[in-house]
Amino acid sequence: MRKKNILSLLVVGFLALVFNFSFAQENADQEAGEPIDEKEEVKEEIEEAVDLNLLDSHYFTLFSDEEANKHYGFALPVIIYDEGVKIFSAAEFDHGNKVVEKDGKHYVYHNSKIYSTDASGELIIGDNGFPTNKKPLDFSITRNVFVTIITAILIFFVFVSMAKTYKTQQLPKGIGRILEPMIVFVRDDIAKESIGPKYYKYVNFLLTIFFLILFLNLFGLVPFGANVTGSITVTVVLALLTFFVTQFAGNKNYWKHIFWFPDVHPIVKIILIPIEILGMLTKPFSLMIRLFANMTAGQVMGMSFIGFIFIFKTWVAGVGFFGFSIFIGVLGLVVAFLQAYIFTLLSALYIAAAVEEEHTSEEDTEELPIV
Amino acid sequence: MEKLINDFSFGLFFFQLGIVIILILLLKKYAWGPILSAIDNREEGIRKALEAAESARLEMENLKSDNEKLMQEAREERDQLLKEAREIKQNMIAEASTEAEEKANDMIAKAKAAIQAEKQTAMADIQAQMADLSIEIAEKMVKSELSNKDKQMQLVDNMLKEVELN
Numbered sequence: 096m097r098k099k100n101i102l103s104l105l106v107v108g109f110l111a112l113v114f115n116f117s118f119a120q121e122n123a124d125q126e127a128g129e130p131i132d133e134k135e136e137v138k139e140e141i142e143e144a145v146d147l148n149l150l151d152s153h154y155f156t157l158f159s160d161e162e163a164n165k166h167y168g169f170a171l172p173v174i175i176y177d178e179g180v181k182i183f184s185a186a187e188f189d190h191g192n193k194v195v196e197k198d199g200k201h202y203v204y205h206n207s208k209i210y211s212t213d214a215s216g217e218l219i220i221g222d223n224g225f226p227t228n229k230k231p232l233d234f235s236i237t238r239n240v241f242v243t244i245i246t247a248i249l250i251f252f253v254f255v256s257m258a259k260t261y262k263t264q265q266l267p268k269g270i271g272r273i274l275e276p277m278i279v280f281v282r283d284d285i286a287k288e289s290i291g292p293k294y295y296k297y298v299n300f301l302l303t304i305f306f307l308i309l310f311l312n313l314f315g316l317v318p319f320g321a322n323v324t325g326s327i328t329v330t331v332v333l334a335l336l337t338f339f340v341t342q343f344a345g346n347k348n349y350w351k352h353i354f355w356f357p358d359v360h361p362i363v364k365i366i367l368i369p370i371e372i373l374g375m376l377t378k379p380f381s382l383m384i385r386l387f388a389n390m391t392a393g394q395v396m397g398m399s400f401i402g403f404i405f406i407f408k409t410w411v412a413g414v415g416f417f418g419f420s421i422f423i424g425v426l427g428l429v430v431a432f433l434q435a436y437i438f439t440l441l442s443a444l445y446i447a448a449a450v451e452e453e454h455t456s457e458e459d460t461e462e463l464p465i466v
Numbered sequence: 467m468e469k470l471i472n473d474f475s476f477g478l479f480f481f482q483l484g485i486v487i488i489l490i491l492l493l494k495k496y497a498w499g500p501i502l503s504a505i506d507n508r509e510e511g512i513r514k515a516l517e518a519a520e521s522a523r524l525e526m527e528n529l530k531s532d533n534e535k536l537m538q539e540a541r542e543e544r545d546q547l548l549k550e551a552r553e554i555k556q557n558m559i560a561e562a563s564t565e566a567e568e569k570a571n572d573m574i575a576k577a578k579a580a581i582q583a584e585k586q587t588a589m590a591d592i593q594a595q596m597a598d599l600s601i602e603i604a605e606k607m608v609k610s611e612l613s614n615k616d617k618q619m620q621l622v623d624n625m626l627k628e629v630e631l632n
Contacts (some may be wrong), residue, residue, distance in 0.1 A: 151478060174477070208472075223468045234477040243482060247489045254497035261504035265511070278501060298502065299494040307489060327470050332482040 134406060141402035145395060150207040151326055152238045153185035166190055171241055175202070175209060177231035185235070202231065209233050239329065242321040246310045254306070281305050281439060289443040290450060297446050300340055304333060305439040308386065312431030315390060316424065324434070325390035327383070334383035337442040341378075345449040378445050382438055389434050393427040 156168035170186035181197045188195055188204035194216030195202045202209050203216045210218060210228035221227040236244075257271040267275045286294040286301050311329070314320035323329050351357060353371040356364050400420040404413050608621070 150473065151475060208475075225468070225472050232476060234480060236481070237475070237478060239478055240481040240485075243485050247485050250489065251492055251497070254493060254501065258497045258500035258504070261500060265504070265508050275501075275505070278498075279505060282502065282505075299498045300490055302498050303486070303490040303493050307486065326478065327473050328475050328478040329482050331474070332479055332486060335483075336486060 137405050141399075141405060145398045145402065146206075148398060149322060149325060149391060149394060151321075151328075152207050153188070153204065153209075153235055154190065155238055155241060171236050171238065173209065174234040174236065175231040176234060177211065203228075207237075209235075238321045239323045239326050242314055242323050243311065243329070246307070246314055246323070250306055250310055277306075278302060285436075285440050285443045289440070289447040291447065293450050297340065297344065297443070300336075301439050301443055304336070304442065305435050308333065308438055309431060309435035312390060312435060313428075315394065316427050316431060322390060322394045324386055325394050327387050330383040330387040333386065333438065334379040337382060337445060338376075338379035340442070341445045341449045342375075344446050346452070348452060349449045378441075382441055386434055386438055389430055393423070393430050397423045397427060 153173055154166065154168055154170050156166050158167040170184050172182060173185050173188075174180065174182050177200060179198065183195070183197065185204070187193065188202075188209075191204040194212065194214070195204075196214070201212050201214050201216065203212045203218060204210075205218055205226060208226075209231060210226050211231055212218065212228055218226040218228055253270060253274070257267060257269075257274060260268050260271055281302050282294070282298055285305075286298045290297060308324060311323040315322040315325060353375060354368055356367045356371065359367070397420055400416045400423055403416045403419075407413075407416075
């Protein structure tokens with residue numbers, strides 16, 4: 096039993112590195128006392144770990160040991176606005192075990208959120224399962240913000256240094272050799288292909304969101320990274336940007352199609368107005384949900400397969416699910432590129448629909464995919 | 467949905483929006499601008515180089531066809547020259563042969579004429595000599611014949627007969 100545990104531990108240890116799975120080593124010292132209870136316990140722990148890993152966090156945790164309540168990593172700064180800006184280290188919450196008192200106000204840390212409480216630190220759980228306590232405005236540098244900043248800096252330096260190499264020579268060198276075809280792909284096959292001759296106005300935006308999403312997706316796959324694009328807030332931001340760029344790009348023809356659809360009966364025109372406005376909103380909404388769901392699903396799948404190893408705790412399951420996890424990881428890599436491509440392509444198509452000149456033929460922008 | 471709404475964090479939204487907008491602006495100025503213009507320049511360069519190669523190829527082809535044309539012309543000229551030379555040669559030969567023939571004919575005619583003249587002179591000479599000889603003989607015979615009258619008459623008769631016959 097012990098030997099098996101050690102083996103599965105080795106496998107999991109490796110996978111934890113591969114899949115950013117900050118799971119604890121709690122099984123190492125456990126004796127196989129009551130099998131059923133233990134299984135239930137492991138299941139719950141896995142669920143919790145998966146849930147927590149999907150959430151944003153105020154800690155940058157590399158490993159954690161729930162049993163001993165030990166977390167290896169570092170706390171990120173908390174910045175909250177609650178009748179005055181309060182800045183302190185998240186370490187003061189001690190992973191939700193302590194109530195923090197600032198300027199006579201008490202705060203408690205629960206499932207990656209900060210809630211206002213009284214001195215006792217009690218949370219009132221509402222009907223929907225979430226605490227009803229008031230939340231102060233939280234401008235903390237959370238793990239997602241932290242990883243995004245690091246990614247943004249990385250992207251900036253990678254591409255600026257790449258841009259510099261063109262000053263001395265015509266061909267890119269180093270990582271530019273991989274990135275240049277991707278830049279040309281975004282420019283030619285996404286921007287130019289969809290938008291047409293006016294592409295150059297939007298190519299900067301498209302290139303930036305493509306590489307930002309791609310890098311963030313890839314950061315979700317590497318050890319100690321965070322699943323930033325699996326966070327609804329991040330996808331809201333990206334979709335919102337596409338929405339605004341599309342609206343600002345919109346020409347007379349685009350607005351005419353929304354508010355006074357040409358070549359149909361006036362009654363139909365009036366009926367079409369709310370539908371068109373809804374369509375305007377569903378496009379970015381679908382972008383938001385697609386990216387969020389894909390990245391979250393990838394993360395959940397990867398972690399669930401690792402979780403299975405702990406539930407079954409056999410040599411066969413260990414190897415089998417290890418293989419599955421690798422498969423999901425490779426799939427995640429493909430999905431990382433695919434989702435960045437889809438997001439950028441659809442953004443380009445929406446912009447294209449907005450800048451399109453009036454057509455003489457009937458076929459128009461309406462076949463745009465929103466799914 | 468409630469979970470999603472609960473997960474939405476205003477702070478993260480704020481930071482994310484700021485980071486993305488700043489990143490778009492910074493990358494536009496420091497990365498995409500230079501990179502895209504470099505790629506454009508390179509593509510333009512490649513396009514120009516290809517065009518230049520194509521025009522050079524066409525020029526080469528033109529030159530080649532020009533050369534061929536020149537060669538063809540030269541060949542034709544050579545053939546023409548040869549033909550003319552051959553004609554001249556033939557003409558010359560023909561002219562020479564007629565001239566020679568004429569000359570030969572002329573010479574032959576002259577020779578014939580000379581021979582005729584010589585012959586006539588020779589004939590005249592012979593006739594004269596013959597006449598002389600005949601006269602001499604006749605003298606001698608007459609001298610001997612005239613010695614008797616009968617014989618003289620006979621002779622005259624004979625001569626007269628001869629004359630008549632003549």
